Amino acid sequence: MKPRHKRLAFIVGGLVAIAIAATLVLKALEGNLAYFFSPSDIVANKAPVDHTMRLGGLVKKGTVKREGLTVRFDVTDNAETVSVSYTGILPDLFQEGQGVVAQGRMRSDGVFHAEEVLAKHDETYMPPEVAAALEKAEQANSSVAQPAL
Template sequence: MTMPAAIRKKSWSRKQKRLATIAALGVVLALATTLVLVALRDQIVFFYSPSDVIARQVEAGTPIRLGGLVKDGSWTRDGQENHFIVTDNASDIVASYTGILPDLFREGQGVVAEGSMGDDGSFIASNVLAKHDENYIPKEVVDALKASGEWRPETATP
């Protein structure tokens, strides 16, 4: 005696089982990726030139990397308090750093500083990255200077 079609349980074919397994794995992978990106969101530090900081109106307290050239005649030092201007020759940002700067830090040279914007629009550096030699400019700074049309390849090598 056979059961009517409405009562019979429908069994899944191998193809349907395989597709269901792949779909479930896809959902798990998407969820894991989302969780990782949310967890790392606070750890990502973006690189900005002074023009980018002004154009994007970076909020005070947001961790960023500021890169450009140390403006000639702008560096002042009082003990471990250092104040200087970072420029991309289109815009300038006043920066301050408390601590010992790298030996090769000087005016007219490229610099990348990690820190955040202050409430007054100045940059408060927590770290100033060292350079390899006196001709080295970080790739991000070179790219920003090229974008602003201020790149002078005869003065530095990336």
């Protein structure tokens, strides 16, 4: 082969390799995307049945029921509600009335079967229980602040 042909073969080979790699990566990406749905979306049948997805909302108060290791609770966006079933240990920050994201599948029985439950907590934008500390601080504030004024 002449050097020029060699170079051409190199480039073509490289391009083919890149194309194959890109296809593989995109295929894998597509197969592993989890879409995020709200209870309203699910009730409106916007979400596919039996496909991995994420469901987000608030844990409805008074709906958390345990039966052995299986926990059932309702997730709501204040408009619609979806029942969730999860077997295992819930994360530390899981609480009634708090935000939750569940990853799993919607089954034909109308229950969302979660494989993973995430409860998140945010620093600035925080749930009241997390910020109880400042209550104490604020109470004494007036006495400290007055001399400074």
